[in-house]
Amino acid sequence: DADVTQTPRNRITKTGKRIMLECSQTKGHDRMYWYRQDPGLGLRLIYYSFDVKDINKGEISDGYSVSRQAQAKFSLSLESAIPNQTALYFCATSDARVSNQPQHFGDGTRLSIL
Amino acid sequence: AQSVAQPEDQVNVAEGNPLTVKCTYSVSGNPYLFWYVQYPNRGLQFLLKYITGDNLVKGSYGFEAEFNKSQTSFHLKKPSALVSDSALYFCAVRDWDTGRRALTFGSGTRLQVQP
Numbered sequence: 001d002a003d004v005t006q007t008p009r010n011r012i013t014k015t016g017k018r019i020m021l022e023c024s025q026t027k028g029h030d031r032m033y034w035y036r037q038d039p040g041l042g043l044r045l046i047y048y049s050f051d052v053k054d055i056n057k058g059e060i061s062d063g064y065s066v067s068r069q070a071q072a073k074f075s076l077s078l079e080s081a082i083p084n085q086t087a088l089y090f091c092a093t094s095d096a097r098v099s100n101q102p103q104h105f106g107d108g109t110r111l112s113i114l
Numbered sequence: 115a116q117s118v119a120q121p122e123d124q125v126n127v128a129e130g131n132p133l134t135v136k137c138t139y140s141v142s143g144n145p146y147l148f149w150y151v152q153y154p155n156r157g158l159q160f161l162l163k164y165i166t167g168d169n170l171v172k173g174s175y176g177f178e179a180e181f182n183k184s185q186t187s188f189h190l191k192k193p194s195a196l197v198s199d200s201a202l203y204f205c206a207v208r209d210w211d212t213g214r215r216a217l218t219f220g221s222g223t224r225l226q227v228q229p
Binding site: 004033035040041042043044045048056058090092100102103104105106107108 | 120123146148150155156157158159160163165204208210216217218219220221222
């Protein structure tokens with residue numbers, strides 16, 4: 001089983017719909033992140049959470065919200081999806097107990113908004 | 115502010131030849147630097163990192179990277195490329211002096227190794 005699991009892996013939906021992307025991890029890490037990947041732009045940080053009560057906006061949080069339901073679960077919501085939110089979305093985790101450990105990524109959710 | 119530049123969208127190299135993927139960074143303090151690789155339909159995988167110490171860092175799959183503070187660079191290298199190294203490579207930085215708590219990623223460089 002994957003350490004960082006994202007569901008769904010692919011989603012096609014219509015403009016204006018509410019969408020939730022889910023991320024769960026079995027690594028026991030405190031820190032979790034949501035990124036979006038667009039061609040030529042690399043990965044951009046949407047939100048990050050350093051524990052259940054510590055949630056922070058990233059560089060592109062407008063139009064998105066998150067919920068950290070438990071240490072192992074971090075979900076990303078698009079309240080009213082728009083076409084320019086079509087992208088590949090990644091969840092990542094890292095271990096707070098050791099300084100500067102690398103992030104561990106899920107396999108991504110490919111989201112298309114028509 | 116912290117930023118990363120990967121000046122090449124794509125790098126082409128013949129199998130068996132050495133490869134270099136370039137990365138330059140900008141931070142106000144001291145950098146923590148990372149390289150990740152992404153294969154098709156997969157998430158990013160960690161290759162190596164520089165925190166402090168030796169400027170030459172060795173990582174997974176025979177990759178290494180050289181930290182150069184004066185040139186603010188952290189280029190990824192491998193002495194002999196394999197076709198299986200073909201993938202998308204990302205450099206990332208965090209400024210540990212500012213207390214900023216998240217990484218900034220570059221735009222990625224696609225490495226194509228020809229047989």
